[in-house]
Amino acid sequence: MAHGFDEATLAGVLGHMNADHTGDNLLIVRAFGWPEAVGAEMTAFDGDGGDWRVELADGTTAEVRVPWSGGPITERPEVRREVVALYDESCRRLGVEPRPH
Numbered sequence: 294m295a296h297g298f299d300e301a302t303l304a305g306v307l308g309h310m311n312a313d314h315t316g317d318n319l320l321i322v323r324a325f326g327w328p329e330a331v332g333a334e335m336t337a338f339d340g341d342g343g344d345w346r347v348e349l350a351d352g353t354t355a356e357v358r359v360p361w362s363g364g365p366i367t368e369r370p371e372v373r374r375e376v377v378a379l380y381d382e383s384c385r386r387l388g389v390e391p392r393p394h
Contacts, residue, residue, distance in 0.1 A: 296340025
């Protein structure tokens with residue numbers, strides 16, 4: 294069973310990703326199965342991976358689950374590490390120059 298994070302951790306990470314990293318959310322969903330996405334919002338995460346709502350040009354939405362590349366996690370600082378790893382991998386897959394961390 295995947296580790297569940299407390300509500301404060303979920304709210305903090307999701308709020309940060311959806312306010313400050315909208316472009317990263319889009320990059321991740323495009324790289325992990327939805328290249329036609331026009332928008333994305335991180336909706337949840339647990340110890341095994343993150344979930345995003347994908348927006349498509351026709352107005353429909355889809356959900357995508359992306360596992361953490363480093364394997365299961367249990368601590369809040371590990372969430373940042375894994376999201377950054379997904380961002381870096383997304384840049385690699387899409388041929389985008391990553392920004393420094």
